Amino acid sequence: MSSLGCKLSLAMDIPELSVIWVETHRYGNSTLGPEFISQGPSPHFVTRFCLSAIMWAVFNLVFQRLHFRMLRLPPRPSAWEWMFQTCVLRRNPAVVLHNLVKRYGPVMHIRAWSQDLIILSSVAAVEEFYKLHDMEFGARPSSMGRPTLSNALSSLCFPPLATYWKHIHLVLDMTTSQPFEDMSSRGFEWALEAIHRHPEVVQHLCEELERNLELHKPVRESAIAKLPYLQAVVKELFRLHTPCAVSFPHLQSSDEYCRLLGFEVPPRTQVLVNMYSVQRDPVMWVNPDDFDPVRFVARPEVDLLGQQFHLLPFGAGRRQCPGTKLAIQHVQLGLARYYFQRLVDKTSEKTS
Numbered sequence: 001m002s003s004l005g006c007k008l009s010l011a012m013d014i015p016e017l018s019v020i021w022v023e024t025h026r027y028g029n030s031t032l033g034p035e036f037i038s039q040g041p042s043p044h045f046v047t048r049f050c051l052s053a054i055m056w057a058v059f060n061l062v063f064q065r066l067h068f069r070m071l072r073l074p075p076r077p078s079a080w081e082w083m084f085q086t087c088v089l090r091r092n093p094a095v096v097l098h099n100l101v102k103r104y105g106p107v108m109h110i111r112a113w114s115q116d117l118i119i120l121s122s123v124a125a126v127e128e129f130y131k132l133h134d135m136e137f138g139a140r141p142s143s144m145g146r147p148t149l150s151n152a153l154s155s156l157c158f159p160p161l162a163t164y165w166k167h168i169h170l171v172l173d174m175t176t177s178q179p180f181e182d183m184s185s186r187g188f189e190w191a192l193e194a195i196h197r198h199p200e201v202v203q204h205l206c207e208e209l210e211r212n213l214e215l216h217k218p219v220r221e222s223a224i225a226k227l228p229y230l231q232a233v234v235k236e237l238f239r240l241h242t243p244c245a246v247s248f249p250h251l252q253s254s255d256e257y258c259r260l261l262g263f264e265v266p267p268r269t270q271v272l273v274n275m276y277s278v279q280r281d282p283v284m285w286v287n288p289d290d291f292d293p294v295r296f297v298a299r300p301e302v303d304l305l306g307q308q309f310h311l312l313p314f315g316a317g318r319r320q321c322p323g324t325k326l327a328i329q330h331v332q333l334g335l336a337r338y339y340f341q342r343l344v345d346k347t348s349e350k351t352s
């Protein structure tokens, strides 16, 4: 076989080499000889090139599947399925994820662009994660702020406006109080919108304010302790309409496989906690999809501080949101002042 023949047959068997060959051919590499450059690839060559590319892709797919099966990884929905439903069909991403959880279970593995993500969606899974693996998965990925799949999932914060990186920039760049004001006021609009869908809750709230506060005095933080129903409403808001449906990515810092919830997890995996599903877990919540603040009136010990794993809108463990108390206080006080002002206006309308 001539040296050119040798080069060609080698290139056709190895797809990467074929690509290199086509590229060098396109740019007229003189070592291949002038007669070859002018003729272009033969149909026979194109067929063999395509066949070897397909075989290479199939081999890769089968090898990957076998590899993952041997590893005992969690069930794996396709990342494309999620993206198709959210980007093409424009469905609510949190709901799409929740539906995947119903099909694939509370521990899911998603692989996209050689990045491994584990999504935890039940109280039991999250509890084990925080109790046993909080330190191990304590890092944040260096891709913070870039459009990766994990960031896209985490950007289910403050839908539909804010994205993860906007949020993180706001909170990390707090040289003035302005960013917090912006973020909180957005959070507050979300709370009002959700409550106004339930007129009976608004009425109950107003009655409690009327009973416990004096009309001519401004509402102060100390008044919140006298308003158990308002506190319950805020908890129910954060449970059912959590501003962050999914936590930020928790990156495994070690370069070794680890055992997480009975599964083998590859090194540098990112874990996301799916608060949207955890806070609707039927194992822990009666009628989980109903907006019912009374469930918290009966159990005031359940709080939003990340101590109980069935209610964690601010995350939990060492990576929990440092603004938790500030945000809760802001929403409680904001709601109390808003509805109290409505009462004051109504009373002055009646008297005038």
Ligand code: HEM
Pocket: 140, 171, 172, 180, 187, 243, 244, 246, 247, 248, 249, 250, 313, 314, 315, 316, 318, 319, 320, 321, 322, 323, 324, 326, 327
């Ligand atoms: C309604 C308001 C807020 C909600 C729902 C919220 C929620 C969250 C969530 C879910 C996380 C990720 C936790 C995890 O990955 O496990 C987080 C992280 C964070 N939050 Fe908030 N947050 C709010 C307000 C704030 C405020 C007011 C501040 C600043 C004062 C703040 C500062 C941060 C920071 C710095 C992180 C990253 C923490 C870390 O990486 O260790 N957040 N937040």
